[in-house]
Amino acid sequence: MVTATAPIGVLGGTFDPIHFGHLRLAQEVAEKLRLDHVRFVPSGTPPHRAAPDVSAAHRLAMVRLAIGDNRLFTVDDRETRRDGPGYTVDTLGELRREVGATRAICLLLGADAFLDLATWSRWHELFRLAHVVVAHRPGYPVNIWQDRMPQPLAREYASRTMQQPLAVHLAPAGGIVVIAIAALDISATLIRDCVRSGASPRYLLPDSVLDYIQAKGLYVG
Ligand code: ATP
Numbered sequence: 736m737v738t739a740t741a742p743i744g745v746l747g748g749t750f751d752p753i754h755f756g757h758l759r760l761a762q763e764v765a766e767k768l769r770l771d772h773v774r775f776v777p778s779g780t781p782p783h784r785a786a787p788d789v790s791a792a793h794r795l796a797m798v799r800l801a802i803g804d805n806r807l808f809t810v811d812d813r814e815t816r817r818d819g820p821g822y823t824v825d826t827l828g829e830l831r832r833e834v835g836a837t838r839a840i841c842l843l844l845g846a847d848a849f850l851d852l853a854t855w856s857r858w859h860e861l862f863r864l865a866h867v868v869v870a871h872r873p874g875y876p877v878n879i880w881q882d883r884m885p886q887p888l889a890r891e892y893a894s895r896t897m898q899q900p901l902a903v904h905l906a907p908a909g910g911i912v913v914i915a916i917a918a919l920d921i922s923a924t925l926i927r928d929c930v931r932s933g934a935s936p937r938y939l940l941p942d943s944v945l946d947y948i949q950a951k952g953l954y955v956g
Contacts, residue, residue, distance in 0.1 A: 742839035742903050744773035745830065745865065747814070747823055749923065750794045751787040752948060753801040754940040756845075756921040760870045763916040764843050765807045768868065768900055773843065774811040774830075775802060779821045788927060789953050791815035800943040822856040827864040839907050840865040846875035853888040862895065866903045866910045873920040877913065930954040 746761050753775075761773040777794045778787075787794060795815050802808040813829065814821035823842070830840060842865040844852070849869040852858050861867065871877060884892060897903070897910040921939050929936040931954060937945060948954060 740838055741769055741771035742841050742866070743830070743834060744768070744770040744841045744843050744868070745776060745811075745827065746773055746843040747776040747778060747826070749787045750775070750777045750798050751789060751923045752794065752797045752926060752940060752944055752953070754921050754923060754926055754944075756872075756919045758801060758941075759917050759919055760843060760845065761808060762805075764841070764868055764870060764914055767914055768841060768903055768912070770807070770841060772807050772809055774809050776811045776814055776826060779814045779817050793947075793951065793953060797944045797947055800947055801941050803941075803943065824855070824857045824860050824864070827861065831864050837907055839903050841868045841903055841912075842866065843868050843870065845870055845872040846877070846880055847872055850875065850880065850883055850888075853885050859891075862891065862909050865908050866897075866906075866912060867895075868900075868903070869911065869913045870916045871914070871918065873918045927954045931956075 744761065744765055746757065748757060750757065761775070764770065765773050775798050777791060777798050779791050792815070795810065795812055798810050802810060814826060827840065827842065834840065842861060844867060846869055849867070855861070881889070892911055895909060895911040897912050900912045900914060903910060903912060926936040926939055930948065
């Protein structure tokens with residue numbers, strides 16, 4: 736089956752704050768997989784980790800500033816409006832109902848996030864709802880990365896990996912694709928640490944986001 740319209744990409748994250756690592760990931764995967772667009776989905780209260788440093792409203796505002804007028808990108812604020820923990824599987828379930836059964840959805844993940852996948856709520860269901868697209872990330876080299884996969888995830892990886900990335904156009908969900916992207920060793924942690932120590936995180940994230948951080952006095956305490 737060939738899906739009727741181009742696949743939709745979904746990039747979830749805390750975006751605390753958003754940076755060029757996120758933006759290059761979305762841009763390169765959108766181009767290489769010929770996605771219709773990538774939706775940035777900032778988390779509300781993330782279930783897998785400690786609470787973000789700044790509110791969902793600030794993180795959402797920074798994502799909006801960062802994507803600017805890029806026509807390949809949109810913001811989806813549904814998780815920031817949800818009470819309690821937001822699970823990716825619920826977000827993808829809602830999106831699947833909205834776009835219909837045949838349109839391909841691609842869940843974009845960095846290699847670090849993929850290695851954690853088997854700890855996510857109802858993670859097996861993710862493959863019924865979307866393809867999983869794994870992008871290289873510095874610190875997670877793919878040759879040793881495969882040895883670090885827990886067994887249940889390694890089984891899914893072995894049976895679902897598609898060698899041809901554009902195969903995501905041929906089915907609505909269920910595949911795993913690994914994509915090499917520009918290696919940017921940038922993390923939100925690094926940016927928060929920079930601001931806290933009085934160093935400038937300039938050139939690690941868009942100026943518009945940095946201006947917002949400074950205007951609101953974020954990450955200083
Ligand atoms: P933190 O340092 O606070 O843990 P982070 O920089 O990892 O944050 P997240 O919002 O947790 O950012 O990441 C959202 C998604 O983007 C995850 O799938 C993550 O793997 C991916 N990602 C983040 N930074 C990069 C990067 N530099 N290269 C590739 N993928 C990245």
